[in-house]
Amino acid sequence: MTTQHIQLTVNGEVREADVEPRLLLVHLLRDVFLLTGTHIGCDTSNCGACTVLIDGESAKSCTMLAVSAEGRSIKTIEGMADGAKLHALQQAFWDQHGLQCGFCTPGMIMQASWLLARNPDPTETEIREGIAGNLCRCTGYVNIVKAIEQAATELRAPASTDAPAEPAAVS
């Protein structure tokens, strides 16, 4: 079994690697590119801790092969902040205490960014349905929902030019 050369875009940067076909995308991100913000939780596509955006669509990166990501554009939690300035979702999770241990938070924020790109003004039910694939064992979700509501409000505000809404896809 030979390795394959792949090229993809990660957080706006073109990256290349030689990988075994069986390498999972989450291992490429963490072990090869050292982007350890994307967490591995259940490794069975249940928990959502490894959620990233692939061509703008949220996905569990433990359930995609790195070779399948060839030519695609990936966005991870490391691509959210603008330098030292947190993304509106990151700030909202901080403000609303939307985390305790923090293990689910990168996946939760990536899934929330996908949700808000599609639905900038979600109801509480829509938020809860939107994060149904992301498990949190600490918070009981209440503050996570509040955080996503706060970020939605900020991202919708016309004055917030320094915190633009998530584009549907990173190109």
Place this chain on the structure above:
Amino acid sequence: MIPAQFDYVRPAAMHEALQILVDHEGDAKILAGGYSLLPLLKLRLASPTLLVDIHDIDGLDEIIETTDGLRIGSRATHRRIHENPVVQNGYPLLVDAAGGIGDPQVRNWGTIGGSCAHADPSSDWPAVLIATRATVVLQSVSGERSVAARSFFIDTFQTAIEPTELLTEVIIPRAPRPSGAAYAKLERRAGDFATVGVAAQLSLGPDGRISAAGIGLTAVAETPFAATAAEAALVGQEPNEATFQAAGVAAAAESRPGTDAHGPVEYKRAMVKEMVVRALRSAAGRALAQR
């Protein structure tokens, strides 16, 4: 969990993919969204030597309404089906089923063809295809053939697909109007596989009686199946509560559930009856709204 080693190809065209299946007969597996296949590979329940990723093949994810009915390309994702305007307007059974599969990430990537080819005994699409008497289209280098959904699902993780064939589309026929259909799914937690899943479709005749019925059950046998005794209990009857209860009793009797983490056999049979009744109430309500 790390899958066993395999080679990977991403052919650009259908004929290339079909030739690869011939050249590697029995050793190659098709990869689409990956949400069925990758968990199997990680658990090492499957160890193909070659994965054939069909992502680059054009024309496999279209959803088109024709005189035959609704043609859904095998690579159409659950989300794409769920949000398709034609589906939203005319196929509420598909909206019910697609919206309840897994979670948002699963629906973003998982495909109808992958789900059917995988044939998990608890998956949702097979019940829908059985209830609607849909057809599954298979292609190989020697041509195309169609298999009735009712003959397609053979056993647990086993279908009528030959090793050299690729599932390209499913065709859901138009039911004679007025008709209604619904999917009722009992799940232990949001996003779980079904404990019991029921797809039901009814057509009403000019006399207001049920003229045709289709019921597909999932998670209560070795593979999703047609509840033919329940269908027989419906045809010719008034669409009322007594009829639905009789169909529910028949469906419970012809189910073959096993005891597992979702519950014991008696519980599952009781839930088959209840979920059949719920699906029929909803389907009948939709059919009556068309009159």
